[in-house]
Amino acid sequence: MLPETEPVHDIESMYHRKNGKVMIEIKLSSIPQLFNSFDPSPFYEKEIDTSAEQYIVDTVKDFPAKTQFGILIYLPAGKSDCTEAQKIIPAIHTHFAYRALATDRKLRARFRFGRWALLVGLSFMVIAMIARQFAGALHNQFLAQLLSDALLIIGWAAMWEPITVLLYQLWPIVKEKKIYEKISRMEIEILPVKE
Template sequence: MVKVLLPAQLEIRLGRIDQIFQTLDPSPFRERGLDPDAAAYIIGWARDQNRRVPLEIHLNTQDSGPERDAPEDVTAAIHCYFEDRAQGAWHDLRELFRFGRVDLAIGILILILGLFGAEYLVIRFGERPLFSLIAESLIILGWVANWRPLEIFLYEWRPIRRDAKLFRRLATARIKVKGGLRASAVAPFRQQKPLADQPDSG
């Protein structure tokens, strides 16, 4: 039996639908950025969802009218915002790997020079304390020079890739609008709580 995963749904309560966007952004509507608090609220919610389920964002407003798909320009603006964030994250990831490769090449060169330098000092001066200390310091320096590239390739790239994939999911989320919200139900984004959704098990 195939298990059907229902969409994860986020409800956002607004006085007007344009309150989800930056009010001072002079860009055309479809290119307008999201309000920073709204974007943080949506991203925080999306991180908690199962990565295999589709996402839906419901904009509940005081305007009258039944639940429906959001107007095309609203959907396009939200999708474009998160697509831009996704492309920015992928760009950051490519840049991180580029710097990592350069740092790794430098680190390996320093390590090789340190190992040869340490071996030369041992052969040339034997076990004299001062030169033994210098030899050990050269080896340590070589390994320390590789700490940063190793950190990049083992750990640092993972959260950037995770965010890029998350933004791409949000860039394809279904956006719906529902009117008839009471004025007393409208609240700042920081005070709104997401509906109970399917937790991330992946």
């Protein structure tokens, strides 16, 4: 019979805290393991490995926005004090600061598109409403009502895209940017692997 394990009550119980911060722990067998091996940039500017980035970002997303974090990088004994290991800290900060800037550009481009779509949608809706007034003047009442309703629906359908962009699509990008900014400022420690 297997021993009973205590159920996990919340996500916070899976992470340990240090100085009131939730610690994101990453254990590496070597320093290059943290970086994207296909990135030709100098070591301190290298892109973080996709899996490591996703782990850090997903951990931050699992907690309320006001939660404070720190990152602990564990390296094999003897490697945690070397010069290359100390470059990990600015490399992580630079990586996520760049991600925040790229996300900000994405946000601004989407907002510009939303404003353009709103201008087009409103213009089309005004034209549809004016045409609707003329449709009401038709002698055939059934045809006048049908055309009037169709123009009303088409006018409102033209507003669908700007409403979607400005009310719903921008907020996830804003949240993503805040997460990257938060990670870019996190305190990071490099420690030897616990024996």
